[in-house]
Amino acid sequence: MIGRVTVLVENSAGRRGLLSEHGLSFWVELGEKKILFDTGQGKVLRENAAVLGIPLERTDAVVLSHGHYDHTGGLADVLHRARGIPVYAHRAAFGPKYARNFDGTSRDIGMPFMDEEGIREHNELVFVDGPVEVMEGLRLTGPVPRETDFEDTGGAFYTDPRCTQPDELPDDQAAYLETPAGTFVLLGCAHAGVVNTLRYIRTLTDNRPIHTVIGGTHLVNAGPERMDRTVEELRTLDVRRLLPCHCTGFQAASRLLNEFPAQYMVCPTGTILEIDK
Numbered sequence: 001m002i003g004r005v006t007v008l009v010e011n012s013a014g015r016r017g018l019l020s021e022h023g024l025s026f027w028v029e030l031g032e033k034k035i036l037f038d039t040g041q042g043k044v045l046r047e048n049a050a051v052l053g054i055p056l057e058r059t060d061a062v063v064l065s066h067g068h069y070d071h072t073g074g075l076a077d078v079l080h081r082a083r084g085i086p087v088y089a090h091r092a093a094f095g096p097k098y099a100r101n102f103d104g105t106s107r108d109i110g111m112p113f114m115d116e117e118g119i120r121e122h123n124e125l126v127f128v129d130g131p132v133e134v135m136e137g138l139r140l141t142g143p144v145p146r147e148t149d150f151e152d153t154g155g156a157f158y159t160d161p162r163c164t165q166p167d168e169l170p171d172d173q174a175a176y177l178e179t180p181a182g183t184f185v186l187l188g189c190a191h192a193g194v195v196n197t198l199r200y201i202r203t204l205t206d207n208r209p210i211h212t213v214i215g216g217t218h219l220v221n222a223g224p225e226r227m228d229r230t231v232e233e234l235r236t237l238d239v240r241r242l243l244p245c246h247c248t249g250f251q252a253a254s255r256l257l258n259e260f261p262a263q264y265m266v267c268p269t270g271t272i273l274e275i276d277k
């Protein structure tokens with residue numbers, strides 16, 4: 001076994017005692033090393049870790065897929081317990097982030113409870129601006145090139161409260177591991193587009209097959225063309241295990257389940273996935 005991933009925070013809860021919230025966090029164990037990929041909103045991280053027997057104080061590194069609150073809100077909690085560890089994020093994850101509401105007003109969806117100085121007080125902040133290895137084969141994509149003509153960030157995201165400056169989410173990144181079976185991919189929200197992300201990971205791995213994809217795909221607002229072309233690409237990529245969750249959206253998840261009945265798996269909080277099977 002190379003390692004395993006435990007779903008620590010997700011929009012649904014899978015068993016007794018676990019809590020859910022709109023957010024995402026994966027606990028990645030690779031041999032003795034433990035990496036926290038995203039931290040959820042911070043409302044259920046500690047409770048779920050306790051129920052699942054996950055020692056947050058033994059975290060060796062934290063990775064932030066991007067700066068939205070539902071991935072970064074638990075950071076303060078983790079860093080309080082695990083001093084001196086590195087936090088990997090793109091610089092833009094710390095910038096202002098807003099979403100436009102239907103009535104034209106906006107809401108702050110940036111990183112709460114923590115900022116660059118807060119991290120640097122007791123920990124190390126590693127700015128990611130290209131592919132980088134976090135540890136033992138776990139790599140980050142850094143910014144993902146936006147090449148498809150059918151994908152966008154998936155929402156009305158801005159860097160100012162008046163919603164005049166679109167936020168292209170340059171901070172969005174994914175993590176991946178090469179295994180004998182193929183590449184194992186962890187997505188945050190895939191604001192760069194799930195197809196852009198998977199294609200980029202293929203170029204970073206000598207075109208090795210992608211075996212598993214787990215995480216948010218942000219297809220919640222995807223129209224028919226984006227869905228059709230995403231399905232087409234996923235079929236071409238021949239992904240063996242597909243675990244779209246969090247911000248995938250019910251309609252997109254239903255479509256993916258119908259298109260890939262043998263590959264699709266649900267992954268509520270508490271799901272444990274072996275990395276190399």
Ligand SMILES: [Zn+2]
Nearest residue numbers: 066068189191
């Ligand atoms: Zn997001």
Ligand SMILES: [Zn+2]
Nearest residue numbers: 070189216247
């Ligand atoms: Zn999200």
